[in-house]
Amino acid sequence: MKKEPVPTKKINVLIDNTTEEKIKTAAKNIFHQKGYAATRTRDIAEEAGINLALLNYYFRSKEKLFDIIMFESMQQFIQSMTGVFNNEKTTLEKKIETFVSNYIDLLIEEPDLPLFVLSELRTNPNELVSKMNMKAYLMNSYFMKQFQQHITSGKIATIHPLHFMMNIISLIVFPFVGSPVLKNMGGWKQDDFNDIMLQRKILIPKWIKAMMKIEAKG
Amino acid sequence: MKKEPVPTKKINVLIDNTTEEKIKTAAKNIFHQKGYAATRTRDIAEEAGINLALLNYYFRSKEKLFDIIMFESMQQFIQSMTGVFNNEKTTLEKKIETFVSNYIDLLIEEPDLPLFVLSELRTNPNELVSKMNMKAYLMNSYFMKQFQQHITSGKIATIHPLHFMMNIISLIVFPFVGSPVLKNMGGWKQDDFNDIMLQRKILIPKWIKAMMKIEAKG
DNA sequence: TTCATATTTAAACAAATGATTAAATTATTT
DNA sequence: AAATAATTTAATCATTTGTTTAAATATGAA
Numbered sequence: 001m002k003k004e005p006v007p008t009k010k011i012n013v014l015i016d017n018t019t020e021e022k023i024k025t026a027a028k029n030i031f032h033q034k035g036y037a038a039t040r041t042r043d044i045a046e047e048a049g050i051n052l053a054l055l056n057y058y059f060r061s062k063e064k065l066f067d068i069i070m071f072e073s074m075q076q077f078i079q080s081m082t083g084v085f086n087n088e089k090t091t092l093e094k095k096i097e098t099f100v101s102n103y104i105d106l107l108i109e110e111p112d113l114p115l116f117v118l119s120e121l122r123t124n125p126n127e128l129v130s131k132m133n134m135k136a137y138l139m140n141s142y143f144m145k146q147f148q149q150h151i152t153s154g155k156i157a158t159i160h161p162l163h164f165m166m167n168i169i170s171l172i173v174f175p176f177v178g179s180p181v182l183k184n185m186g187g188w189k190q191d192d193f194n195d196i197m198l199q200r201k202i203l204i205p206k207w208i209k210a211m212m213k214i215e216a217k218g
Numbered sequence: 219m220k221k222e223p224v225p226t227k228k229i230n231v232l233i234d235n236t237t238e239e240k241i242k243t244a245a246k247n248i249f250h251q252k253g254y255a256a257t258r259t260r261d262i263a264e265e266a267g268i269n270l271a272l273l274n275y276y277f278r279s280k281e282k283l284f285d286i287i288m289f290e291s292m293q294q295f296i297q298s299m300t301g302v303f304n305n306e307k308t309t310l311e312k313k314i315e316t317f318v319s320n321y322i323d324l325l326i327e328e329p330d331l332p333l334f335v336l337s338e339l340r341t342n343p344n345e346l347v348s349k350m351n352m353k354a355y356l357m358n359s360y361f362m363k364q365f366q367q368h369i370t371s372g373k374i375a376t377i378h379p380l381h382f383m384m385n386i387i388s389l390i391v392f393p394f395v396g397s398p399v400l401k402n403m404g405g406w407k408q409d410d411f412n413d414i415m416l417q418r419k420i421l422i423p424k425w426i427k428a429m430m431k432i433e434a435k436g
Numbered sequence: 437t438t439c440a441t442a443t444t445t446a447a448a449c450a451a452a453t454g455a456t457t458a459a460a461t462t463a464t465t466t
Numbered sequence: 467a468a469a470t471a472a473t474t475t476a477a478t479c480a481t482t483t484g485t486t487t488a489a490a491t492a493t494g495a496a
Contacts, residue, residue, distance in 0.1 A: 169396070
């Protein structure tokens with residue numbers, strides 16, 4: 001007779017050996033690739049190499065499992081900012097460079113992350129987004145303080161901080177979201193695409209700086 | 219006994235009065251909002267106000283109906299370029315301004331279009347993308363000719379045309395894709411959001427021009 | 437009108453799918 | 467080792483969902 005599964009908190013092994021972790025890893029892969037609705041619990045079980053019933057044994061339901069994956073994915077999606085934006089020892093310029101670089105590295109590792117998060121956010125209520133409390137984080141960051149200083153000292157144009165964030169994130173993330181089209185148009189294989197994205201680690205900070213200045217003149 | 223439905227090509231009425239059109243309109247709305255997998259044929263029937271069986275009567279299957287919607291959506295997604303990019307009487311700068319303006323107008327009308335197309339493209343093979351032949355269209359356009367001239371004459375930096383297109387489209391489209399997050403962070407209602415997007419009709423062309431120049435110096 | 441054809445409807449079907457059950461196996465404790 | 471608890475398995479269930487069927491209704495032609 002089964003009861004509640006025991007809270008599996010053994011020693012952390014490098015390789016996901018526990019059944020629970022195998023399921024989570026498989027779920028992440030398939031959810032990221034196909035989204036919630038198109039994912040079958042049987043697909044997850046097969047990818048994880050486990051019996052279908054174990055999914056419900058460990059996670060109660062497809063939806064509960066999804067909620068966990070979704071939460072962790074959103075954290076990963078956001079976490080790129082943490083640690084960069086509150087460093088009081090780096091300049092604004094340096095923060096932008098680091099942010100762009102870290103983010104592109106992350107997306108080369110997890111190319112399906114943005115489209116997954118954004119697609120699922122479309123249906124779900126924005127409860128999760130509120131929970132993440134991104135607004136407070138960004139607005140209270142040291143980054144934002146520096147940004148405001150640059151504006152008041154006239155170093156950069158007067159512009160809504162969210163326009164600024166929108167622009168940086170757009171330039172970083174959108175190519176990954178549109179990669180099927182881009183690869184087709186450029187005749188690029190995965191490695192070519194990644195090379196182009198790596199180029200953008202250098203280019204995007206330059207572009208951003210240029211964008212922020214011109215406003216002041218025009 | 220039913221046979222093949224007759225090809226419904228009556229006089230085009232302003233209001234979608236025919237059953238076929240009612241189904242297509244409903245299907246577009248729901249597919250755009252929820253994607254293929256999360257859409258139930260019963261949802262479409264209900265939204266269209268018709269009997270469920272009529273969907274299969276007119277379109278054979280959910281998939282065939284989806285293919286039609288998907289094709290038309292991609293055309294709409296791409297069509298924004300047509301007509302702008304091959305106008306031989308406008309400058310490069312003017313083309314950019316018009317393109318940005320038209321595109322933002324389209325996305326305010328059809329805010330779900332990009333995420334829908336890009337999500338579905340992720341799963342499907344890129345057969346559709348190839349069929350659209352976007353590469354040939356862009357590369358053979360008068361726009362691209364002007365772009366190359368600007369590079370050779372030193373007016374703008376040497377840069378891969380796809381980087382350039384990526385940047386414009388990223389700045390236009392990504393805010394719509396990430397609108398749930400943006401609205402939350404900015405505390406914006408739909409109308410506020412649209413106002414911000416309308417601001418970008420002016421801002422994006424300025425930013426793009428600035429980006430293209432700085433490269434030359436650096 | 438009358439007849440044929442097109443359209444619409446309610447009901448039902450079959451496959452897919454998330455979830456559960458009860459038994460079998462493995463691991464842990466006493 | 468024996469007993470208890472945890473994990474795994476194969477089979478099954480119940481619901482959802484895309485699709486079909488056969489009858490009913492509406493439309494148009496003769």
